[in-house]
Amino acid sequence: MAYTKSVDELQELLRQAEQRAEDAERDRQEERQRAEREQERAEREQQRAEREQQRAEDAEEQTRLTTFIEYIVACHIHVFLKLVVETDKKLTSKGSITNPRNKWCPTHLRPWPDFLEQQRVIFGTLHDSFPTDSRLFESRGFLAGLGHRISQRPIANEKTLEFFLHNSVEDPVRTISEQLKQVESVRRAFDMGRGIVFENHPHAISDVAQEVADRQTPSTPQTPDHRHDLNQLRPDQICVYRSNDGPSESRTMVFVSEYKPPHKLTTPHLRLGLxxxxxxxxxxxxxxxxxxxxxxxxxxxxxxxxxxSAVTQTYHYMIEGGLEYGLVTTGEAIVFLKVDWEEPETLYYHLAEPGPEVAAHPEHSHVCTAVEQSLDDGIRPLYVSGARGVLFQVTMIAYGYTFVGKGTVQAFIRDLEHEAAVYERLRSIQGANVPVFLGAIDLRPMKKIYYYDHRVTYQRHVGGKSSYVWSGSQLAYGTNGNVLRAGRWTGVNAREAG
Incomplete structure (x- = not known):
C-alpha cells in the first residue's frame, strides 16, 4: 500500500515537473515571440526612419543647388533626354531643310581630327581653374520640371526644335557662363570677358535691317536675278557673342548655329552623309x-x-561672318564645324550624338553631353558702331601708321558722303577740335571684303570707308571737366568755321 502511494506520488511529481517544464517552455516561447515582435517593430521603425531620412535627402537633393558636373549630368538626364520627336507625318512641317543656292560652298568636307583632344584639354583646364565642388547651379527639381514641360511638346517643326534647344542647351550654357565669368582664373584661362549672349537678329546696319532694306535702290528684273532675296536669306540661326572687357560694351560673334528638325535631317542621314x-x-x-x-x-x-545642303548653309554664314566655328543641330545630333582660315575652302566636321555617347561612356558623361578671328592683317574691327557706320582700326604695316576707318553698307553711302563734306567744311579746325579727315575709299572696284558682324560685310557691293587719324579711346572716358570744356570749345570753333 505504501509502495503504491509512493509510485503515485512520484508520478504526480513527474507530471508537475513536466507541467512546469511546459510552462517554462511556453513562457520562453512567448518571451521569444515578444522579443521577435519588438525586434520587428524596431526594424519597422528603423525602416520608416530610414525612408523618412531618404525622402528628406531626396527632397534636399532635388531642391539644393548642383555642382558643375552634377548640373551638366542633370541637364542631360532630366532635360535633354526628354526630347520627343513627332512621328505622325500629318503633324510635322513640310518642305526641304534648306536651299543652298547663291551661298558660299566649301570645296572639301573633312573630319575634324583633333576635336575630342581639344575638348579634353578644355575640360581639363576648366576643372583645374573652377571650383567644381561649389553648388552654384540650378537644382535637379527645377530641371526635372523643365524636362516634363519639354516632353509635352514633341518636335514637329523648326519652332518646337528651337524651344527645345533654347531650354536644353543654350540656357544651361548661358547659366554656366554666368558662373564661370565670376572666377578670375577661369576668365583668364578662357578670355571670357563679360560672358556670352544668344541672339538671332542681325546688326542694325546689316543688309536685312529694315532701314537698309528701305534704302536699297530697286533695280529692273534680271535673268537670272543675282540680287539677294532679303526675306529668303534672313538668318534664323542663333548668333553667339562674347562681350569684351573694357570701358565700352562691345561684342564679338563667336559661332553660329543652324537648327534642322530631326524628321527632315535624321541621325542616319548624318552618319552616312558626313x-x-x-x-x-x-x-x-x-x-x-x-x-x-x-x-x-x-x-x-x-x-x-x-x-x-545643311553644312553648306552654315558654312555660308560662317564665311559671311568671318567665323572659325559653327554647328548644325537636329536636337538628337550635333555637327560641330570649323573653318581654318589658312585653308577656307575646307570645312571640318565632328558628329556628336549626346544620347548614345553618354550611355556608352557613363564615366565620361559630362564630356559627352550637349552643353576672334582677324581676317585681314592690319585691319581690325573695333566693334564700335553708330547709326550709319562702324569703325575699323587700320594699320599700314609697312610704315607703322594707324588710323580709323569708318565703313558702311551701300544703302548709307550718301550719309558718309555728307559726313565727308562736313569735315571738308571744318578743314581749318581738323586736328585741333575735330578728327583729321584723310579721305574716302570706295571698296567696290577693289572687290575687297571686310567683316564686322553677321550680315555686315564691307565688300564689292558695299559703300566704302572714310579714314580718320587714330586718337585712342572715346572721350567719354576721360576727365569729365576736360571733356566738357573741349566740347564747348569745339562747338565754338565749328560755328566760326561755318
Whole structure:
C-alpha cells in the first residue's frame, strides 16, 4: 500500500515537473515571440526612419543647388533626354531643310581630327581653374520640371526644335557662363570677358535691317536675278557673342548655329552623309543617281545631298561672318564645324550624338553631353558702331601708321558722303577740335571684303570707308571737366568755321 502511494506520488511529481517544464517552455516561447515582435517593430521603425531620412535627402537633393558636373549630368538626364520627336507625318512641317543656292560652298568636307583632344584639354583646364565642388547651379527639381514641360511638346517643326534647344542647351550654357565669368582664373584661362549672349537678329546696319532694306535702290528684273532675296536669306540661326572687357560694351560673334528638325535631317542621314568628300564633284555635279533598284545606294545619295545642303548653309554664314566655328543641330545630333582660315575652302566636321555617347561612356558623361578671328592683317574691327557706320582700326604695316576707318553698307553711302563734306567744311579746325579727315575709299572696284558682324560685310557691293587719324579711346572716358570744356570749345570753333 505504501509502495503504491509512493509510485503515485512520484508520478504526480513527474507530471508537475513536466507541467512546469511546459510552462517554462511556453513562457520562453512567448518571451521569444515578444522579443521577435519588438525586434520587428524596431526594424519597422528603423525602416520608416530610414525612408523618412531618404525622402528628406531626396527632397534636399532635388531642391539644393548642383555642382558643375552634377548640373551638366542633370541637364542631360532630366532635360535633354526628354526630347520627343513627332512621328505622325500629318503633324510635322513640310518642305526641304534648306536651299543652298547663291551661298558660299566649301570645296572639301573633312573630319575634324583633333576635336575630342581639344575638348579634353578644355575640360581639363576648366576643372583645374573652377571650383567644381561649389553648388552654384540650378537644382535637379527645377530641371526635372523643365524636362516634363519639354516632353509635352514633341518636335514637329523648326519652332518646337528651337524651344527645345533654347531650354536644353543654350540656357544651361548661358547659366554656366554666368558662373564661370565670376572666377578670375577661369576668365583668364578662357578670355571670357563679360560672358556670352544668344541672339538671332542681325546688326542694325546689316543688309536685312529694315532701314537698309528701305534704302536699297530697286533695280529692273534680271535673268537670272543675282540680287539677294532679303526675306529668303534672313538668318534664323542663333548668333553667339562674347562681350569684351573694357570701358565700352562691345561684342564679338563667336559661332553660329543652324537648327534642322530631326524628321527632315535624321541621325542616319548624318552618319552616312558626313564623310570626307569634294562637295562640288561628289554631290553638286554628280553625274549618276542611284535608282530604287539599289535602295542602300539611293539612301546614301539622299543622305549626302541633305547633309551637304545643311553644312553648306552654315558654312555660308560662317564665311559671311568671318567665323572659325559653327554647328548644325537636329536636337538628337550635333555637327560641330570649323573653318581654318589658312585653308577656307575646307570645312571640318565632328558628329556628336549626346544620347548614345553618354550611355556608352557613363564615366565620361559630362564630356559627352550637349552643353576672334582677324581676317585681314592690319585691319581690325573695333566693334564700335553708330547709326550709319562702324569703325575699323587700320594699320599700314609697312610704315607703322594707324588710323580709323569708318565703313558702311551701300544703302548709307550718301550719309558718309555728307559726313565727308562736313569735315571738308571744318578743314581749318581738323586736328585741333575735330578728327583729321584723310579721305574716302570706295571698296567696290577693289572687290575687297571686310567683316564686322553677321550680315555686315564691307565688300564689292558695299559703300566704302572714310579714314580718320587714330586718337585712342572715346572721350567719354576721360576727365569729365576736360571733356566738357573741349566740347564747348569745339562747338565754338565749328560755328566760326561755318
Amino acid at each position: 564623310r570626307a568628300m569634294n562637295i562640288p564633284n561628289d554631290v553638286v555635279n554628280r553625274k549618276t543617281i542611284p535608282t530604287s533598284a539599289a535602295p542602300d545606294a539611293l539612301f546614301q545619295y539622299h543622305a549626302e545631298r541633305l547633309t551637304a
